[in-house]
Amino acid sequence: MNYQERDNYGMYKDDDDGPGPRLMGADTLIGNDVYSLDEENVGDIKEIMLDTQTGEVCYAVLSYGGFLGVGTKLFAVPWEALTLDTENKRFVLNVDSSALEDAPGFDKNDWPDMADERWAQQIHNFYGAGNTNRSSHHTNII
Amino acid sequence: MNYQVRENYGIYNRDHAGPGPRLMSANTLIGNDVYSQDGENVGNIEEIMLNTHTGDISYVVLSYAGSLGEDTKLFAVPWEALTLDTENKRFVLNADSSTLEAAPGFDKEDWPDMADEIWDGKINNTLWY
Secondary structure (H helix, E strand, O other), rough: OOOOOOOOOOOOOOOOOOOOOOOEEEEHOOOOOEOOOOEEEEEEEEEEEEEOOOOOOEEEEOOOOEEEOOEEEEEEHHHHEEEOOOOOOOEEEEHHHHHHOOOOEOOOOOOOOOOOOOHHHHHHHHOOOOOOOOOOOOOOOO | OHHHHOOOOOOOOOOOOOOHHHHHHHHHHHHEEEEOOOOEEEEEEEEEEEEOOEEEEEEEEEEEOOOOOOOOOEEEEEHHHEEEEOOOOEEEEOOOHHHHHHOOOOOOOOOOOOOOOOHHHHHOOOOOO
């Protein structure tokens, strides 16, 4: 599943080549494949969490299915830990698949308080995405 | 349709009172009702456009059928033009329905290049503030 397949409106019709769309619809990103740095298919995007106060994208919620076994666990990754691979039309997570076995996750029936600073710091530390202050960040586009 | 009805995981279980959830999932917001400042139901959230470079929400795309029953048009509004009404569980656009009637929209078959700066200037041109 990739964002072009999910594009019902034709918003990406002019983006056949080049660095990829700068603006992307959140709905088209749900279900997109996520690969690790060592090119393992580690799961897909289940949800995108938005900070309603600042208008920023905070986290993508992934399910690491198949690879780590089928289960009810979900994983939040900072938005900065994902890179869009426009050639293969998928997202790349900035860690190897072996590192994900220790990734902090949660049961899908028991969502954490994502606004909690301590939880946020734990997530940012794991993915090396810097501190939770978003003042200087950018998302890499391959 | 509102964000609590749409969510399957219990994301908002702990948000029983107060100003509403700080973090909300894009998936639960799509399809939410949008009302104008003068209390008219002006449509739904169709899409949320994310700027992949900055990680910001660029625009929210609303579908609006119009009071005269015309074909549904789409409108892009800045995120800041919407307020979450947690009591009624819907979004409120900071404009009257008459403003939306006169606003430049687009046909859903002809999605504009939203990264185009001229178009961007049109949208942010104080129409919604």
